[in-house]
Amino acid sequence: MSVLWWLVTLVKVGVIFGAVLGVVAYMTLAERKVSGHIQLRLGPNRVGPFGLLQPIADGLKLMFKEDIIPDHVDKVIYLLAPAISTVAAFAAYAVIPLGPPTDFFGLLPEPVPLQIADVNIGILYIFALSSMGVYGIVLAGWSSNNKYSLLGGLRSSAQMISYELSLGMSVVGVLMMSGSLSLTRVVEDQAGLWYVFLQPLGFIIFIIAAFAETNRLPFDLPEAEPELVAGYHTEYSSMKFSLFFMSEYAAMFTISAMAVTLYFGGWQGLPGLGTLGIPPVLWFVGKVAFFLFLFLWVRWTLPRFRYDQLMNLGWKVFLPLSLLNVLLTGLGLVLLR
Amino acid sequence: MEQFFFFLFAAGAVISALLVISRRNVMHCALFLVLTFFFVAAIFVLLKAEFLAAVQVLVYAGAIMVLFTFVIFLVHIPRTEKIRQTFRQKNLALALGLLLGLEVAYILYGTMAAPASLPAAAPVGAVGNTESFGVALFTRFLFPFEVVSVLLLAAMIGAIVLAKKEIDR
Numbered sequence: 001m002s003v004l005w006w007l008v009t010l011v012k013v014g015v016i017f018g019a020v021l022g023v024v025a026y027m028t029l030a031e032r033k034v035s036g037h038i039q040l041r042l043g044p045n046r047v048g049p050f051g052l053l054q055p056i057a058d059g060l061k062l063m064f065k066e067d068i069i070p071d072h073v074d075k076v077i078y079l080l081a082p083a084i085s086t087v088a089a090f091a092a093y094a095v096i097p098l099g100p101p102t103d104f105f106g107l108l109p110e111p112v113p114l115q116i117a118d119v120n121i122g123i124l125y126i127f128a129l130s131s132m133g134v135y136g137i138v139l140a141g142w143s144s145n146n147k148y149s150l151l152g153g154l155r156s157s158a159q160m161i162s163y164e165l166s167l168g169m170s171v172v173g174v175l176m177m178s179g180s181l182s183l184t185r186v187v188e189d190q191a192g193l194w195y196v197f198l199q200p201l202g203f204i205i206f207i208i209a210a211f212a213e214t215n216r217l218p219f220d221l222p223e224a225e226p227e228l229v230a231g232y233h234t235e236y237s238s239m240k241f242s243l244f245f246m247s248e249y250a251a252m253f254t255i256s257a258m259a260v261t262l263y264f265g266g267w268q269g270l271p272g273l274g275t276l277g278i279p280p281v282l283w284f285v286g287k288v289a290f291f292l293f294l295f296l297w298v299r300w301t302l303p304r305f306r307y308d309q310l311m312n313l314g315w316k317v318f319l320p321l322s323l324l325n326v327l328l329t330g331l332g333l334v335l336l337r
Numbered sequence: 338m339e340q341f342f343f344f345l346f347a348a349g350a351v352i353s354a355l356l357v358i359s360r361r362n363v364m365h366c367a368l369f370l371v372l373t374f375f376f377v378a379a380i381f382v383l384l385k386a387e388f389l390a391a392v393q394v395l396v397y398a399g400a401i402m403v404l405f406t407f408v409i410f411l412v413h414i415p416r417t418e419k420i421r422q423t424f425r426q427k428n429l430a431l432a433l434g435l436l437l438g439l440e441v442a443y444i445l446y447g448t449m450a451a452p453a454s455l456p457a458a459a460p461v462g463a464v465g466n467t468e469s470f471g472v473a474l475f476t477r478f479l480f481p482f483e484v485v486s487v488l489l490l491a492a493m494i495g496a497i498v499l500a501k502k503e504i505d506r
Contacts, residue, residue, distance in 0.1 A: 121391045124391035127395055128398075131394070131399025131400065135371070138406055139368075139406075157403050157404075161400060161403055
């Protein structure tokens with residue numbers, strides 16, 4: 001591990017972290033813009049050209065708001081919860097490959113992977129982190145000592161556990177085909193054909209479970225406004241509230257990057273056509289942008305599920321279907337190879 | 338370097354494990370247990386057993402403990418803190434603790450006396466220990482693996498039967 005390796009890794013960490021923060025900031029604007037246009041409004045357009053400086057204004061506002069810690073909370077856990085949420089959401093990028101190894105136009109003596117760490121358990125690492133993200137929400141709900149927050153936290157823990165199962169099982173199909181848990185290997189394997197064509201059922205389960213995992217509509221029961229005020233973050237104000245907000249968008253970005261990496265060939269170009277002269281990193285960014293838009297689109301289109309519907313769907317439909325997907329994949333692999 | 342981190346994580350694991358059994362607030366106990374699992378996972382990483390580390394966090398900290406917190410949610414904590422603690426299983430606990438201590442001492446003595454007799458660790462790096470773990474599970478340890486599967490299935494059916502009785506009533 002030379003000095004250069006440390007330097008390159010530090011730069012990669014800094015750049016990726018900065019990029020994710022930027023994406024999160026502008027996703028809040030995109031959300032308001034997209035929702036505006038879906039509802040035949042314009043969305044924010046006063047701060048800067050086309051409202052482009054809105055996220056900065058929002059950030060400043062949130063930072064200077066009064067930070068209230070209610071009297072009756074479990075203080076340590078109350079303060080810890082937003083931190084857990086944020087760390088779990090942001091740490092997942094470490095293993096997602098953004099592009100093929102590159103030497104940055106001859107700047108570096110040898111090509112470096114466009115990924116912070118290629119660990120051989122990449123997928124499990126992301127799942128482990130996302131299961132830690134649950135604690136942020138659950139603990140926020142519990143430590144606030146508020147009935148609405150508590151109900152939000154309760155719903156969240158049940159919902160996340162249920163859908164994590166389907167999410168994990170749907171990915172097993174991909175793992176069986178690639179034969180590796182390393183995300184770099186999974187992407188390299190899709191040079192010929194994206195896995196979405198071989199795993200259509202798995203992909204559908206994955207993307208629906210992803211909506212439930214990130215608490216987005218139609219599955220945002222932990223913070224359902226009409227029933228629970230604001231759910232688990234009712235008692236949070238100022239920057240602590242915005243940390244929850246940021247981690248929701250960061251989690252959306254992670255799961256979109258996962259969907260692209262696992263099912264849509266990561267940084268690979270179109271199957272059969274190659275990259276068409278567009279840099280692989282842009283392919284990756286473009287595909288992720290599509291999924292981020294899908295998240296917004298669905299939120300402003302579909303109504304919220306009822307809690308019992310959510311549970312029935314998770315356990316009685318998606319879990320059996322994902323098991324069937326594993327069975328079919330195994331059968332296909334045995335018969336076709 | 339590696340030894341320093343081992344002692345750091347080991348100390349963390351032991352201290353948080355002690356806090357699990359000494360805190361009065363059950364939620365704090367559960368969270369210290371999660372912390373213990375993390376330190377153990379860190380030790381697995383030091384031993385180059387990344388798969389075990391990830392599964393430790395995913396299954397124990399991520400799934401089982403979340404269900405624990407789910408139950409603790411429904412407990413009124415200030416009331417539980419007033420309950421007098423009892424310690425009726427003192428003799429049994431002492432006997433079992435002694436047995437465990439002897440076992441550990443025996444294993445430690447065995448490895449220190451003949452370090453060469455340890456089975457060579459599976460080669461890691463090129464193949465990745467997930468693969469070697471899977472191969473070992475389906476060849477050498479197939480029978481115990483199947484036994485555990487049947488056990489889990491039985492437990493699952495048992496849970497359903499118990500829950501169903503409540504629903505029928």
